[in-house]
Amino acid sequence: xxxxxxxIAYRRPRARLGRxxxxxxxxxxxxxxxxxxxxxxxxxxxxSLMRYRLNLPMLRGFIWFDNYRQFLTDxxxxxxxxxxxxxxxxxxxxxxxxGLGIALLLRRPTRLNNFIxxxxxxxxxxxxxxxxxxxxxxTNPNFGILxxxxxxxxxxxxxxxSAPSTALLTVVLVDIWVYTPxxxxxxxxxxxSLPRQPFEAAALDGVPASFVFFRIxxxxxxxxxxxxxxxxxxxxxxxxDIIYAMTQGGPGDRLMVFQVQAYLERFQxxxxxxxxxxxMVLWLITNILSNIFIKNWLRLxxxxxxxx
Numbered sequence: 001x002x003x004x005x006x007x008i009a010y011r012r013p014r015a016r017l018g019r020x021x022x023x024x025x026x027x028x029x030x031x032x033x034x035x036x037x038x039x040x041x042x043x044x045x046x047x048s049l050m051r052y053r054l055n056l057p058m059l060r061g062f063i064w065f066d067n068y069r070q071f072l073t074d075x076x077x078x079x080x081x082x083x084x085x086x087x088x089x090x091x092x093x094x095x096x097x098x099g100l101g102i103a104l105l106l107r108r109p110t111r112l113n114n115f116i117x118x119x120x121x122x123x124x125x126x127x128x129x130x131x132x133x134x135x136x137x138x139t140n141p142n143f144g145i146l147x148x149x150x151x152x153x154x155x156x157x158x159x160x161x162s163a164p165s166t167a168l169l170t171v172v173l174v175d176i177w178v179y180t181p182x183x184x185x186x187x188x189x190x191x192x193s194l195p196r197q198p199f200e201a202a203a204l205d206g207v208p209a210s211f212v213f214f215r216i217x218x219x220x221x222x223x224x225x226x227x228x229x230x231x232x233x234x235x236x237x238x239x240x241d242i243i244y245a246m247t248q249g250g251p252g253d254r255l256m257v258f259q260v261q262a263y264l265e266r267f268q269x270x271x272x273x274x275x276x277x278x279x280m281v282l283w284l285i286t287n288i289l290s291n292i293f294i295k296n297w298l299r300l301x302x303x304x305x306x307x308x
Contacts, residue, residue, distance in 0.1 A: 047276035054270035067277035076253065076261075080278070081285075084257040087168065087243075088236040091175045092229055098176065099183030099228070106184075107191050117188060124181040128174075132245035135174045136161070161246050164254045171255060174242050179235070183228045190224030191217075223300050230293040237286055258282040 051063045071077040102120065106113040123131065138146045139160035150158045161170040194217070202212045240259035243249065249260040258278055266275035 044276045047272050048280045050273045052273040067273050080256050080261050090172050091236045092232045095176055095180045095183050098180045100187055102184045103187040121181045123178050129241040129245045131178050132174055132242045164251050167254045171243050171246050186228040190221050194220050226297045
């Protein structure tokens with residue numbers, strides 16, 4: 001073996017070792033992120049099994065599942081579950097319908113449509129808490145522009161978020177204004193990526209537009225719809241900033257969703273154990289709903305590839 005070949009021979013095992021270690025190095029950030037997520041989660045699970053009140057330090061201790069058992073007979077908890085699910089369903093459904101309608105209108109990739117789609121993304125760039133404060137000013141009964149407009153329509157003294165009957169409608173409107181562009185841009189990308197051949201064949205055969213939409217466009221777009229709905233569901237069921245900035249969960253307990261209730265339990269009532277238990281229930285509900293969405297998405301993908 002020559003002197004020139006020796007360094008090369010020594011470098012080959014080192015290069016193979018580097019190639020073997022590369023996947024582990026690349027997965028290290030994901031592993032670190034997982035650890036940083038699991039540590040707070042484990043702490044929250046531990047707190048949820050404790051009687052942990054900051055104003056009563058002498059009574060701290062593990063009570064195991066008593067916090068969860070108390071939820072079963074607590075009307076306030078079931079009100080929180082109902083309001084959270086209702087808010088999520090209304091927000092996601094209305095945003096999906098509006099986002100799909102706007103995406104269909106902007107389907108053709110013209111300069112005007114591209115410019116309009118960029119303008120429609122502006123609410124999404126606004127912080128939700130700031131958007132809620134803007135709407136709170138616009139719906140003020142004394143000087144709000146929206147109160148003035150509904151007054152011109154004959155709805156005098158419309159209370160918006162200050163009345164139990166209209167509070168949910170008001171915060172859902174704010175959510176729609178902020179997050180509809182998110183669904184719109186996802187569905188618009190899906191529409192523009194669909195293959196053209198089925199639509200060209202339908203146009204040549206003179207197929208009605210309603211048939212094309214319900215039998216061709218909607219089934220092909222369904223994976224995108226499920227993906228957009230999943231992302232919005234995960235965010236809407238954990239909504240905090242819009243509701244807290246608008247009403248702080250009121251009037252009364254009309255908008256007492258999970259995140260607001262957990263926040264008040266922790267910082268107003270200093271009940272850390274109950275707050276953590278509420279968040280664990282929220283995690284369980286979110287996990288169940290996410291699995292339902294993902295299973296449907298996988299089933300549609302298998303059907304699209306001809307395996308179902």
